[in-house]
Amino acid sequence: MNKNYEKFASVYDAIMDDSLYDLWTDFSLRHLPKSNRRKKLLELACGTGIQSVRFSQAGFDVTGLDLSQEMLDIAQKRAKSAKQQITFQQGNMLDLSRAGKFDFVTCYSDSICYMQDEVEVGDVFKQVYDSLEEDGVFIFDVHSTYQIDEAFPGYSYHENAEEFAMVWDSFEDDAPHSVVHELTFFIQD
Incomplete structure (x- = not known):
């Protein structure tokens, strides 16, 4: 990533509405199937890891994926500070072939809207489908x-x-x- 994106990562948390993380966490916990075993969750476009930490604290085995290594560096520090074991991967949601298999995938903050067109959106859905276990769940939000x-x-x-x-x-x-x-x-x- 370029130097400008590194600077953006440093102010990202200041411009985000913190209350959204509570809403996304509550919504996810209401709609993800309950289980006695620790479920694997992939958070696409995880940014600085605030939501990843919340999912980990809720009992999920979390992997966070983001394009920006600068965002992931902040996310790793956040997870360590919160004493949460989270795997962070630099990558693109258009290619999840190396991400692994998951019970759940989430993509919040309208991040799917960053795709260039409906073909790329379809490609993301195919990538998510291929990385979900049987009966897996994908939760995302988009602009209306x-x-x-x-x-x-x-x-x-x-x-x-x-x-x-x-x-x-x-x-x-x-x-x-x-x-x-x-x-x-x-x-x-």
Whole structure:
């Protein structure tokens, strides 16, 4: 990854809404089958590992996968600090051939929306299907077409924190039901 993404990893947690992790954890625990044995869970696009740690604390054997090694470095430190044994892998959800087999796969924070088109989304679903055990469960979230078509075009958000400032603008894209998010960060060194 480039130097810019490394900087982004350093402010990622500050821009995320912490309450979402509680909601994703509660939703997952309500919808994943209960078992007496420790179930293997793969978290796609795990970022800095906050959700991975929560799943591990809930009793899952967790593997977190992310494109960014910088995010995974933060995730590893977070897991160690929380005294959780979590495997973190650098990789792309478009190729899970080396990830292993899992009882559950999750992909939150609208991360599937980062795929370039519906073909890539289908490829992710095929990769997840191939890495799930029989009767495995895949839970993910995505933006609604209403949000894509009505809320995002023209959306603008600005944040000024002590160590960084952020400008987030969204624009309608050429393909139907798609947007471009432009995030600009000013980070104090």
